[in-house]
Amino acid sequence: MKQRALWSVLLAAGLAVAGCGSAARTESPSGGGSPQKQKLVVWDWKSGEPAAAAYVEKAKADFAQRHPDVTVEFVAQPFDQYYTLLGTAIQSNKGPDVMLFNGGGQIRDRVNALVPLDPYVTEDKSRLAGWDAFGKDGKTYAVPVTLQGHPIYYNKTLYEKAGLDPAKPPKTWDEFVGDCATIKKATGAACFALGNKEGFGIQFFMSGLGSGILTPQEYDDWIAGKRDWTSPHVKRIFELWKEANDKGLNNEGANSTAMFNDIFRVFETNKATHIIGLMSDVGHWKDFAEFLPPDKIGVMPAPVVTGGATPSLPYDGGIGYAVAKWTRDPKLAADLVRSLTSTDALTAFYAKAGAIASDTTIDVSQAGPAVAAIVPEIKTGKPALHVALSSKTLDLMGRLSQQLLSGSATVDKAVRQLADSDRTS
Template structure:
């Protein structure tokens, strides 16, 4: 009996002496410090830590303009975070070598979460869990339209319509037609995808994604030419190459210093933010037309570039990869995602989020368009090297320091090198 009691006591001692090991999951992003997203991040953290005794979530917010440089340095030195946020498309795909392949780990999520293609590699592997759906639309200031003698309830549907709008805004002389920020080259990214949405067929979109449609092709050069022509026509304010897109361009628009801006449908510079600053009744939205219309598109009924927006990937070198994956799933789950939509205005990737109670007319329009008007976001299907060079070439084009032919030739060379 003594031996039995001693054995039980020893077992109890062992159990007491082996508490749950504390584990810290480090999460990098550029959003967790945003007050609008605070409740979303706190909800995911609180719920996860409550369900995982001894686990602590540590958010590390990095500056957006340095984010990918800092991330690359950390990953290359094996000091990277367990989990990190990425933009879908080129930025996510450029980091596939550092990411854990998730296919067999997210099969159940594919039924309720959308936006996967922008986080899928050429091998068919899924490398991140999407949080949002992203896209581009034109937001416009209804008061400025009215001041210029335009009908604020009848926004442009064709390129001819848009040309007339910009002519009227320019004639009024109070503000430019578009607020444009291209200091980092992002303005050119948005313009590129807006034009491709209507000027390219579905096959041409796929050919560009596959690297088969060259920048020197007539279809791509037409977009470069439209970028130059819009600037020459005086559609943009002075100095777009010295104006940051995030947030100088958008702050200018919100102050009423431009009639239009190419904005997002999620995260920032979108319907919720513009409703708050301009007033919901003054915040208009339309799908951007283009100079020409592809054979499989319809004149006067423009399409909308849409893609997986942002998502979290797991560092395959992480010692806590399994827990990091579980937390990525938590971040994309319905309860936090509902807060994400309600508080930030992001169009959530989780289809279980209820959007029926939204009151914004701009949001209602966008949510309705997503059902039938979505096409690929062309620039997201370029390589990271192409985007970096397009940033540079777009600035040269606006400055008049490069011709369309020269820019296209340089882009061809970068495209060929990037896809070797």
């Protein structure tokens, strides 16, 4: 019993000593000593999916060829909790050496924990597209694996049923609304499939239609960070969002229909003619083709809303691998990232998982008219408008967009709040 008392005292002292120090350490622990067999840990939410197996296999093989003495472990995390888990890892300065990120806000908010990769990836710069989404202040923090963008898909069968020519989709907003009315009359299908339960609908809308609303100059300024929220064209985006709903272009119950993945079912079941979808992962050409005949899925450029606007494909780097700053050998980890973005690996990813890969040299001629319409646009495409915004502003925009649909906020109020949020973040 006495000894136990001693142990208790020792334990208490140990706890007290271990507990000292500030809650969040900012210095990075440097790993000492030379390990016999090095190991790299990769965190992502993809490698567990059967569709990504071939991709992981190819990337591993490529890396093993160059570094036979290094083992690589893939840890597939659930996507729902991914950034929560990553946040904990970053807070403790301990975790994976290489990790997967979504482009845009998710990685920009966390660049403090990452190694700039520019010195390691100069050779890949021209082969791969979508770098902008993984950069901040002129530095690159991740290498793009897929491209993510927001093409406007349309259902050619519904166009045919309404007596319209599916090969000639409407070019201006007025034509678009007119065609929608014709289709609605003939088939009962809504114009847009819109799911805004999570507040993502507005992001797709803004980026999918933005290039038809902003002038090219305004567009480029927006991406460059000079966002003029007082511009009538910026306001027009939100007016159009509200107007489309008030005119009955959207399916009913948009605020309670989830973007992932209920709304894609609405499009797939011929209940809506158009959907602003994705290029990779879900809600894209390959997904839709499981329900609709692949040759009946079209992709159209954004209808022109304001004169002088030139529609372009909005896309960015979708997902990409980054290197943590606490890794022992950044060069080695960067090498693994290069293997994960090799042409072989990315070809497997494109073919199996249904993604537009970042590698512009991949041959996509076999994949049907939708992909054939998307890929040539990559050259002239521009970064999506919403990706330039911080995650805080996007979160606010999601809530405001729901208020606009329900009528509990005005466009002016919404734009003012967004401008404030954009300025402070």
